[in-house]
Amino acid sequence: MNSIFERRSVNFFDPSKDIDDELLKNIIDLASTAPSAFNLQPWDIIAVKTPEAKEKLLELTGGQSKVQEAPVTLIVIGNRAGYDVNNPVWKQLEAAMGKEKTAGARTMAENLYGSTEERKIKFAESNAGLLSMSIMYAARHYGVDSHPMSGIDFEGIKKEFDLGEEKDVVMLISLGYFDGTKELYPRAPRRAYEDLVVTV
Template sequence: MKDLKEIFEERRSVNFFDKNKDLDEETLEKIIDLAVLTPSAFNLQPWEIIAVKSKEAKEKLYDVALKQPKILDAPVTLIMVGDKNGYKEDNPAWWYMKDVGMPDDKIQGSIDFAKNVLYNTDLKANNFAVRNTSFLCMSIMYAAKYYGVDSHAMIGFEEDKLKEAFGIPEDKVVVLLISLGYFDESKTLYPRLKRNGYEKIVKVV
């Protein structure tokens, strides 16, 4: 069993997937169910996932995602969708707080604060959807590695055409695509590129 440090060190963005090796439904479900432990604002979980697996769906996504071969080769590519209206009162996740004893008036106060202060512009609502869904995206890639599954995240797509192709409404935002599968061992990845560490990126004040 890999520990967390090993998962961080071994996860790579895999460009080449073994097109003959499937990702079974049970493993995909385990990856998602582990990843959703990621945090989100008020635990609102403003996200949806479209799992693109069929040949027809892959070809449709390939056409609107800059014709990236990994979309056809990987057994599944996830379309990660953020909900710009996920902070509104009709999201049932608000009321999950009742399960831990939060009184109704406190929950309603949080709803009003989110609506009137935190996410009261289109830009803030869009950022809400993108930021929270991004937490889930990274968690999925680490959860995948825990289960021995490789991944590659992509922002190369035409969002308007992708939304049209997959019936995604305008109040949703496509945050990322994540291909999942198994590295094609006949290929070679470049070595990991240098990362800037603590000394370069941290300012202590």
């Protein structure tokens, strides 16, 4: 519960503090327990860590300094074709459920998510969005701060990092440690149940 309330979108990262590969792996492994449609997990991540890659990404984010200051920025990618037969999850489901049930589930997924371009986009973005929030909570669990970014050049990043036709950038998430010499604004009020929910 503390991870939820302690998470903040941190604008200022301490560039002297690193995130090693083992810690990043722990964060992603925990985050990947996020739910997804048919457990298809139609997502990928590029971890931008090198100075060269950060420089490329910086230009495509309008010069947001957190890209350079944070030890790693994740490019969260949604796969619009993640429901199709090439997804290895179907083989796992087949081993668990049998060929007939899996074939039925695959047909249902294709009808639900692949029948129009809009549905493909919704499929990719909604599932990758679930992973993204899970990453930020998992990071906080391990004492790591984060900041999501969507004010970016989506197509430019897709091209620069060679994502391929069916994969789209959903958001960026910088991970690192808050620069204690800076100050965060107080947490802004959130809409409460009474403002959010209409019961029908």
